[in-house]
Amino acid sequence: MSDETRWQDARALRDRVVGGEVSAEDLVGSFLDRIEREGERLGALLHVDRDGALAQARRVDGRRAAGEVLGPLAGVPVAVKDNLCTRGVPTTCGSRILEGYRPPYDAHVVERLREADAVVVAKTNLDELAMGSSNESSAFGPAKNPWSLDRVPGGSSGGSAAAVAAGLTPVALGSDTGGSVRQPASFCGVTAIKPTYGRVSRWGLVAFASSLDQVGPIARSVRDAASVLGVIAGRDERDATSADRPVDDYAAACERGPAGMRVGVVREALGAGADPEVIAAVGASIEALRALGCEVVDVDLPHAKHAVSVYYLVANAEASSNLARLDGVRYGLRVDAEDVETMTARTRARGFGPEVKRRIMLGTYALSAGYYDAFYLKAQKVRTLIRSDYDRAFERCDLVLTPTSPTAAFALGERVDDPLSMYLADVFTLPPSLAGLCAISTPCGFTRAGLPIGLQLAAPPFEEARLVRAAAAYQDATAWHERHPA
């Protein structure tokens, strides 16, 4: 099979498999061959499961031959971020501390993919333990941006976004704590959805910040992202925070058209804080939405500018507690020592990279005696103010629009020694996360240097249908998402 399948979307590939035009095994085989030829250059994948993928593809073909009704992702190759557990397949989180770890179970979302007859072909690169905005903190070397190999793909789900942008798979899963599917999607010119906290089960997602983590789809089209979200969303009793409420028909929402929706524009986000080329592209997208029948109103989020401080206190406090499980006792690396405390401290010294150490120490500091009120508690109170800003905004609009990132992809190495400048890359993605909203990033233009620019829409909790309704119509009216890297 030639390159004709490379840029086809997941729904088209599924229809070809269901219609018998191509077997799942041949389809998946062609993607695996391409991954073998091109994967190395991009650094997007940490592990390719050729045998497991072909076995699953043959199962799908067998089900079709037996006359069974195939699932919504039948035969579709999917790449999965390497912080999602895959039974018997390495799951490293981009960290030396979990090098070689093979989980004894699948994450809930991986189970859901398999039940939908999708085929997991590879695990994707990420910032170590999902901590980063550039993929450079991965212990196994950074993924690169397919639009320009000397640029970062964003993070932390940089490998997933790069793989989809480069046509290595039509769709992928990432995880998003403060922007980790949206920002890499923006940098790589693809679409990603950060679902509402509780919309998707976190069972089998290696925890970073448990009050914020969500698994989300990355795809080249809004409709593909919507169909993957439909597969992974819903109640799972193994995650007590997964919401027991019906999952909307996201595919239908994509066809409804945005006429009459009110789009709230945060003027401050289009001011000095963003690159002029980003402001111009996002400004044009506002006009495109207006032309589609949306009403555009101005909204104000006066506390959103504090999101970087709040997020890096709250998320790292939670991380410092969550990551205590990586202690060299039950899985992963162990550095031997005379006593347990030294064994743990040396295991973590060798197993974690500098960014993870920095964050654990910052979180530990924020929770420690004498600093808890001044840092952690204060941050959680300012979080309330950020959330209240959105409550007020959503009285006047259905969606809140900002850029996804203040800049296009930056150069590899540019921010790696300056953690604070790295954190500021998340200034627009953090507020919706802290407020518990859902949000989407979708391409809205390119810089003169040919780098993608992303548009972020945020909606109230469990209103993912609004996101895809507006974004699918926007894609129908524009062609940014149809461009591919050379």
Place this chain on the structure above:
Amino acid sequence: MSARTRISVEEVRHVARLARIEIAEGELEGYRAQLDAILGYMAELDRIDVAGVEPTYHAVAIRAPLRDDRVRPSLPRDEVLAAAPQVEDGGFAVPRVLDT
């Protein structure tokens, strides 16, 4: 500590100990300087009035849900132990914790 210094080398050493991460003496100052810059930025929160504001520990209010208390199969012991660095008598082995 000068007025502009927010965290000392001694505090970094203490926090690293609490977090169970061995940091070489020669690395302490590097971490201190980076943490100091980050905490310096975060000091902007000092200027925000939060009198009477309740903290948001979870963005989405979810009641603790109940499920049926059923016995279900656990992961097979041998598969779980296969991932462990050291195993003894069907359990995880660690250096001696108690003197006997």
